[in-house]
Amino acid sequence: MAVGRVRAATLVAPGRYEIREYPLxxxxxxxxxxxxxxxxxCGTDKHTYQGYTTQYAGSATPKTIPFPIIQGHENVGTIAAxxxxxxxxxxxxxPLRAGDRVVVGANVVxxxxxxxxxxxxxxxxxxxxxxxxxxxxxxxxHLFGGWSQxxxxxPGSFLVRVPDALPTEVAVLTEVMAVTVGLDRAKQxxxxxxxxxxxxxxxxxLGVGPLGMCFLMKARILGAGTIxxxxxxxxxxxxxARLGADHTLDAGTTTLADRLAFIREMTRGRGADVVxxxxxx
Numbered sequence: 001m002a003v004g005r006v007r008a009a010t011l012v013a014p015g016r017y018e019i020r021e022y023p024l025x026x027x028x029x030x031x032x033x034x035x036x037x038x039x040x041x042c043g044t045d046k047h048t049y050q051g052y053t054t055q056y057a058g059s060a061t062p063k064t065i066p067f068p069i070i071q072g073h074e075n076v077g078t079i080a081a082x083x084x085x086x087x088x089x090x091x092x093x094x095p096l097r098a099g100d101r102v103v104v105g106a107n108v109v110x111x112x113x114x115x116x117x118x119x120x121x122x123x124x125x126x127x128x129x130x131x132x133x134x135x136x137x138x139x140x141x142h143l144f145g146g147w148s149q150x151x152x153x154x155p156g157s158f159l160v161r162v163p164d165a166l167p168t169e170v171a172v173l174t175e176v177m178a179v180t181v182g183l184d185r186a187k188q189x190x191x192x193x194x195x196x197x198x199x200x201x202x203x204x205x206l207g208v209g210p211l212g213m214c215f216l217m218k219a220r221i222l223g224a225g226t227i228x229x230x231x232x233x234x235x236x237x238x239x240x241a242r243l244g245a246d247h248t249l250d251a252g253t254t255t256l257a258d259r260l261a262f263i264r265e266m267t268r269g270r271g272a273d274v275v276x277x278x279x280x281x
Contacts, residue, residue: 008148010137012068014051020068022148025141029084030155032096034104038172039146040074043209043280044133055133061126066136072146073106073132074175076168079159080150090161103174104151105158106131129154176210180218186274187222197274200225204263204272207231207279208240215276220244224274226266230259231279 004024012018027033044055053065079100082088088096096102107122108129115124122128129135131151135144143152153159162171186197197203203219205212208231219227229240230249237248247266249259263272 006143006149008070008137008143008145010068010070011049014049014053018068020137022137022142024150025143025152027081027083027152028155030088031083032079032088032153032157032159033081033083034075034077034102034151034153035080036075036077036146036149036151037101037168038076039072039132040172040176041072042074042176043211044073045071048133055130056123059123061124061128063130063134066134066138068137069132069135070137070143070145070148071132072148072151073130074172075104075106075131075146075151076101076162076171076174077104077146077151078102088159090159092161094161096159096161101162101168101171102159103162103171104131104146104153105160106175108154108157111156173210173214177214177218179211180215182276183215183218183222183274197222199223201273202226202228202263202267203274203276204228204230205240205245205276205278207277208233208236208245209278212276212278213240213243215278216240216245217243219274219276228263228266228272 005021006024007019007021010018010020048065048071055063079096079098079102081098090096109116109122109125110127113126115126132145137144141152143150160174183197189196201224203224205216208216208229216227216229227245228247228249229237229245230251231237232252234250237250241248249262
């Protein structure tokens, strides 16, 4: 690959960005270089900028932000180069090649620790790395976040091929939509016959920012009967109604008692079957 320079928005400390240049790397064997198309701005990115520098606090593996970092973990782009033998497969096991559009999985697990070996969720991994969060731009090859012209994809990462018919502007929401797997998990709960999230159930979404909107749409896709959206923003509530909410409640103009009474009225006094908390409380 020709020698070149890459520009990236680099968070050097809370509240301070710099546009820095880095060398354009050749990917090592098992790695991939992706030319970025779009990268989303997550609430986590905002919190890091504001100075909240510990992630997964309270867990067995809390992580401190290693400034400077290049943020951006909701990433879509095209493969520029594949290291080593030039072979890398997507999440379906199909070989990729230069020019393919891909979404890059946000987290990379070690696959070797106790939690990985026993099929715990990814965030239990003792050596997990997160693009745009806990990989320092001070460490070569530097380009570990999507707010850059190129993203360095380390060995072991998941790449999801973007279908030709899917616009890049939609594909960039893949990581956000992936978080809604919680609703898929809810359908699997089965300690008692009616415990799982069932067809025609009532779902309440607390907070309809980008993540809450994705949960709302996913609930509709999975067969929710009634969806109730709660937020402080009239704009977001109006958008939630367009995207599938049957009822909206403005938390700024109603009391907690009002909202509880409304939900009980909608459910013959039983309450919601599923409540999704997306307000960041």
